[in-house]
Amino acid sequence: MSRTVFFVSDQTGVTAETLGHSLMTQFEGQEFRPVTLPFVSSLDKAEEAVRRINRAASQGLRPIVFSTLVQDDLREILMGANALFLDLFSTFVGPLERELDARSTHRAGRAHGMADLAAYTTRIEATNFSLANDDGSGGDYAHADVVLIGVSRVGKTPTCVYMALQYGVFAANYPLTEDDLEAGRLPPRLEPYRAKLFALTIRPERLQQIRNERRPDSRYASRQQVLYELRAAEALFSRYALPWLDTTECSIEEIASRILNTSGIERRLRP
Amino acid sequence: MSRTVFFVSDQTGVTAETLGHSLMTQFEGQEFRPVTLPFVSSLDKAEEAVRRINRAASQGLRPIVFSTLVQDDLREILMGANALFLDLFSTFVGPLERELDARSTHRAGRAHGMADLAAYTTRIEATNFSLANDDGSGGDYAHADVVLIGVSRVGKTPTCVYMALQYGVFAANYPLTEDDLEAGRLPPRLEPYRAKLFALTIRPERLQQIRNERRPDSRYASRQQVLYELRAAEALFSRYALPWLDTTECSIEEIASRILNTSGIERRLRP
Numbered sequence: 001m002s003r004t005v006f007f008v009s010d011q012t013g014v015t016a017e018t019l020g021h022s023l024m025t026q027f028e029g030q031e032f033r034p035v036t037l038p039f040v041s042s043l044d045k046a047e048e049a050v051r052r053i054n055r056a057a058s059q060g061l062r063p064i065v066f067s068t069l070v071q072d073d074l075r076e077i078l079m080g081a082n083a084l085f086l087d088l089f090s091t092f093v094g095p096l097e098r099e100l101d102a103r104s105t106h107r108a109g110r111a112h113g114m115a116d117l118a119a120y121t122t123r124i125e126a127t128n129f130s131l132a133n134d135d136g137s138g139g140d141y142a143h144a145d146v147v148l149i150g151v152s153r154v155g156k157t158p159t160c161v162y163m164a165l166q167y168g169v170f171a172a173n174y175p176l177t178e179d180d181l182e183a184g185r186l187p188p189r190l191e192p193y194r195a196k197l198f199a200l201t202i203r204p205e206r207l208q209q210i211r212n213e214r215r216p217d218s219r220y221a222s223r224q225q226v227l228y229e230l231r232a233a234e235a236l237f238s239r240y241a242l243p244w245l246d247t248t249e250c251s252i253e254e255i256a257s258r259i260l261n262t263s264g265i266e267r268r269l270r271p
Numbered sequence: 272m273s274r275t276v277f278f279v280s281d282q283t284g285v286t287a288e289t290l291g292h293s294l295m296t297q298f299e300g301q302e303f304r305p306v307t308l309p310f311v312s313s314l315d316k317a318e319e320a321v322r323r324i325n326r327a328a329s330q331g332l333r334p335i336v337f338s339t340l341v342q343d344d345l346r347e348i349l350m351g352a353n354a355l356f357l358d359l360f361s362t363f364v365g366p367l368e369r370e371l372d373a374r375s376t377h378r379a380g381r382a383h384g385m386a387d388l389a390a391y392t393t394r395i396e397a398t399n400f401s402l403a404n405d406d407g408s409g410g411d412y413a414h415a416d417v418v419l420i421g422v423s424r425v426g427k428t429p430t431c432v433y434m435a436l437q438y439g440v441f442a443a444n445y446p447l448t449e450d451d452l453e454a455g456r457l458p459p460r461l462e463p464y465r466a467k468l469f470a471l472t473i474r475p476e477r478l479q480q481i482r483n484e485r486r487p488d489s490r491y492a493s494r495q496q497v498l499y500e501l502r503a504a505e506a507l508f509s510r511y512a513l514p515w516l517d518t519t520e521c522s523i524e525e526i527a528s529r530i531l532n533t534s535g536i537e538r539r540l541r542p
Contacts (some may be wrong), residue, residue: 012528014437014542015289021542022286022339023363026375034541038528064370068293084370086363092294099335099355104297121484123523127429131402158398161432165523166285213392252394252436257283257309270305271285271292 003061005032006053008078009068013038019088020066032064040069046077053081072106119168122268126164126171133172134160141172141193145265148173149190150200151181151229152220153210155247159200159255166253167260168268181232186240198259199237199244204230206248274332276303277324279349280339284309290359291337303335311340317348324352343377390439393539397435397442404443405431412443412464416536419444420461421471422452422500423491424481426518430471430526437524438531439539452503457511469530470508470515475501477519 005024007016013036024032035056037049056063063083069075070089079085093104132138134157141147146163148156152175160171180187190197202210204226211221219225237244243262247255260267276295278287284307295303306327308320317340327334334354340346341360350356364375403409405428412418417434419427423446431442451458461468473481475497482492490496508515514533518526531538 012524014524014528015286015293018286018542019290019339019359022341023360023367026341026364026377027367027371027373028376030371030373038532062370064367068290070293070297084366086366088290088359088363089294091362092357092359093297095355095357096294096298096335099333100298100301102298102301105299106297117480117484120522121481124424124426124429124481127432131405131428131432134402153395155395157402158395158436161398161402162436165429165433165436209388210392210395213388251391253283253285257285261309271289 001060002031002033004053004056004063005034006049006056006063006065006083007034007036008040008049008065009036009038010041010070010074011038011068013068016066016068016088020064020086023066024064033060040074040078041071043073043077046074050077050081053078053083057082070106119269122168123165126168126268127161129170130160130164130172136174136177138172139189141190141196143170144172144193144196145170146198146259146263147171147190147193147196148198148200148259149176149242150202151176151207151233153207153214154200154202155250155252155255156200158252159259162252163256163259166256166269169260169265176229176233176236178229181229181236184232184236184239186236194240194242197240197242198263199233199242200247200255201230201234201237201244202246203248272331273302273304275324275327275334276305277320277327277334277336277354278305278307279311279320279336280307280309281312281341281345282309282339284339287337287339287359291335291357294337295335304331311345311349312342314344314348317345321348321352324349324354328353341377390540393439394436397439397539398432400441401431401435401443407445407448409443410460412461412467414441415443415464415467416441417469417530417534418442418461418464418467419469419471419530420447420513421473422447422478422504424478424485425471425473426521426523426526427471429523430530433523434527434530437527437540440531440536447500447504447507449500452500452507455503455507455510457507465511465513468511468513469534470504470513471518471526472501472505472508472515473517474519 007013007020009016040046040049053063065083065085068088133140156173160173163169163171207226245258278284278291280287311317311320324334336354336356339359404411427444431444434440434442478497516529
């Protein structure tokens with residue numbers, strides 16, 4: 001018998017998913033079927049959600065519901081479903097009201113609003129910047145907050161794009177070429193921006209795995225090539241005393257957060 | 272007197288920030304200073320966090336701490352700080368243990384791990400795909416899960432990139448040109464992929480604002496041009512009966528989530 005885990009939100013459900021997933025991974029060896037129910041923002045949709053939850057309950061183990069619903073009336077409808085209801089929102093509103101000595105507005109849709117045009121524009125500009133200055137193209141390092149460097153497939157591109165979307169950071173990236181590695185020097189056009197450079201590296205076995213997924217049995221993915229590139233790149237990083245990070249065990253989120261945390265770059269966005 | 276709100280995590284802190292921010296926006300008219308303390312994963316770092324919180328307490332109103340710490344020993348140290356401690360994690364572990372009749376592992380770092388190489392690769396491939404097929408370039412629509420179309424600055428690019436990072440979806444985008452709009456037809460190379468098209472539109476006033484931030488007082492941002500483009504685009508969308516979304520009030524997260532929700536595209540990733 002399987003157990004369905006529902007993530008219910010009046011918004012996208014991403015917060016409920018992330019926190020709920022992190023809680024469920026604490027229980028090893030159990031299988032869960034995840035279902036996200038986003039935009040539950042009306043009585044109709046709340047009742048439809050209850051029907052889906054009850055259907056799952058009748059076909060398997062009692063479901064678990066992670067809810068970030070803000071409106072009391074919708075939450076109460078959901079609490080009528082046959083499930084363990086975990087309320088990620090109102091559980092904390094009471095203690096906050098007492099601490100702040102204020103009533104909360106209990107109004108939905110304030111979480112990810114884009115009322116603030118400036119913030120929205122920052123996000124778009126940062127994303128466009130990361131695309132225009134990806135993989136050595138563009139080269140507008142003068143306007144970058146940070147320039148990631150490293151060998152191919154070390155995680156530069158997704159990290160730049162994530163930093164743009166999540167933090168509004170203008171992140172460029174430059175892939176070290178074989179010429180750069182042989183010369184053991186930064187390319188001249190990066191020299192003026194040494195203070196913005198952040199280096200990424202990775203363990204050879206991991207890089208081999210990743211490159212093999214892309215081009216199986218290629219020279220590019222060979223142990224010899226990977227070892228050569230990583231050694232030469234790391235020698236270059238230490239020659240220039242660049243801050244660096246080993247991405248082997250890191251998710252994209254973690255790489256981005258560690259770069260911000262280490263380099264002291266100011267984020268331009270908050271959730 | 273200001274009040275500092277801390278987001279404390281053994282990971283990036285993004286979940287604590289998002290949920291905490293959503294809770295704090297329920298209290299209007301109050302000013303908070305947000306501080307994220309990520310990677311609190313050792314006794315030393317937990318004690319350093321307590322010192323920072325206590326410093327903030329001595330300089331302002333009693334701080335609020337949103338914590339997603341998983342390890343009991345670290346959480347207990349944080350609970351000694353002079354603050355309202357809101358525990359987004361262990362609050363829910365007890366009820367889950369009872370429901371599942373199982374003990375949780377209480378082990379940190381399981382949330383955003385990239386143990387799964389396949390998932391990591393999917394994410395990178397999807398991100399690279401969105402970059403390679405952005406703004407009408409690339410044009411590898413055969414491998415796209417979805418192709419967003421719309422006029423310039425309607426939100427296509429950041430949405431594609433977000434869908435790649437968050438959901439592992441292969442999203443391309445195509446900006447409708449003046450030629451397309453005049454012809455009132457899809458360009459021939461998009462014709463075979465009509466079933467993958469998803470259209471974005473926006474209210475004229477909003478588009479004017481956004482374009483004005485980019486090119487103030489340009490023809491591009493003029494009311495006349497914006498009205499013409501949007502009318503022609505919407506006529507084209509209805510001619511082809513494309514699914515569409517008005518992005519005026521939407522965040523990037525919301526656009527992405529609504530597209531998935533409406534189109535039934537299968538996501539390739541979960542948190």
